[in-house]
Amino acid sequence: MxxxxxxxxxxxxxxxxxxxxxxxxxxxxxxxxxxxxxxxxxxxxxxxxxxxxxxxxxxxxxxxxxxxxxxxxxxxxxxxxxxxxxxxxxxxxxxxxxxxxxxxRRKSKPVAYVLALFLLSVFLLLLGGALLKTPVAPGRLGPAVAGQMGQSGVQSRVTAVLLNFRGYDTLLEVMVLFLAALGVWSLTRVRQTPQEKVPGPVLATLVRLLVPLMITVAGYLVWIGSSRAGGAFQGGAVLAAAGVLLLLANVTVVRQIPSTLLRWALVLGPLLFLLSAVACMSIGGNLLEYPRQSAGSWILLIESATAVSIGVTLAALYAGGRPHEPAAREAIVDKSADTKVKNGEGA
Amino acid sequence: MAFLHNLGTICILIGIPFFVSGTIGLLRFPDIYTRLHALTKADNVGLGFVVLGLALQAEQWNTVARLLLIWLLVLVASSASCHLVARAALRKKIQPWSRS
Incomplete structure (x- = not known):
């Protein structure tokens, strides 16, 4: 075997x-x-x-x-x-x-090749030198983590490292995702699929069958993350996949979600993470130093909120732009009205 | 227990040729429709046998339930995506292959 x-x-x-x-x-x-x-x-x-x-x-x-x-x-x-x-x-x-x-035809330039080769070898030399200079860590980190598991509040070592021992890194990662969504939203509006483009019966049934299941699985992954493989990122990814499926099928409900709700869902995770990080300081610990007895609940709360936000963020990235405001939506339907309003403002 | 284990191994061994033939079909068949046919038909039955074999070897009931769930999900996903790919191909006016 x-x-x-x-x-x-x-x-x-x-x-x-x-x-x-x-x-x-x-x-x-x-x-x-x-x-x-x-x-x-x-x-x-x-x-x-x-x-x-x-x-x-x-x-x-x-x-x-x-x-x-x-x-x-x-x-x-x-x-x-x-x-x-x-x-x-x-x-x-x-x-x-x-x-x-x-x-x-374009001639290949030998000078360019030599220069590229030279730069590559310099880079490799520097990288190798940096590797050799790095002091070897005095002990392996695995046993150190295992020794501290009792105060992490969870049973899974990965979750303990991600949300407790190195919670700061995860906080920054969540922020990076949030920034990515902000970047996409500030660049463009989402491209609207015409309303009459309905999914075929197979896709519609598939969505009806899979989306509830996917939401359940996402919840399961977040919950199981405290003791086994799983967690906010995995759960959030499954949520996002459900979102992508809904977007692909052009389900009416998705288009009718108010953009205020989307914005709050996007902010929920990063905000709650940040607030709990600061709250730990006000209680008397360091940044992200949860109180020992309730560390598990803190982690579960943060993970649930970030999972929702990660799901919405990734689905928003797929949608590829900020949602239309209700007013703007009507304007698209009735373009003549829009121009009339503009003319009125001009006068 | 050993009998069930061996029966499971036999089931898995039966399942593997379906995957192999599905892959050969994907590589060798002439157009998108026949390739889809080879993939979904072969993989579904092949996966069925592999899941059956693993279920016979499983030590707990909840493992069996999970395996069945995986099989059902793959069945639904693969047949639905096969349909969607074929429909998209038809809409693009890709002609089905014929011998003549």
């Missing part, structure tokens, strides 16, 4: 870099995205083999699933652009170049 697993591990170790190379070298963007998704799925298998189920779950849900969906939606937008701007199609350009007569 161990031999078979060894062969499997070796195959995995060989296939992963090969897939990575294929996806980077692929001139066809759609193929690259498909390869990226398969890379993510195989990567999560590798994490399972490394006995890191938490990372495997996150990789499969966020790395392969949601990032893949984000890439696909970005690709669809690119294709709309492509009719006017053909510059993006690298493969086509290369083909054109190959059809040119030899004297017109």
């Amino acid at each position: 161990t031999d078979a697993m060894g062969i499997f591990d070796i195959m995995l170790a060989l296939v992963l870099p090969w897939l990575g190379w294929r996806l980077l070298a692929s001139p066809n963007l759609f193929r690259a995205v498909v390869l990226f998704i398969s890379l993510g799925l195989l990567m999560s298998l590798a994490w399972v083999r490394l006995h890191a189920p938490d990372v495997a779950l996150a990789e499969a849900a966020i790395g392969a699933g949601l990032t893949g969906a984000l890439f696909l939606s970005a690709l669809r937008r690119l294709e709309r652009l492509r009719d006017s701007e053909r510059r993006l199609d690298y493969a086509e350009k290369r083909e054109e170049e190959q059809n040119l007569p030899p004297e017109k």
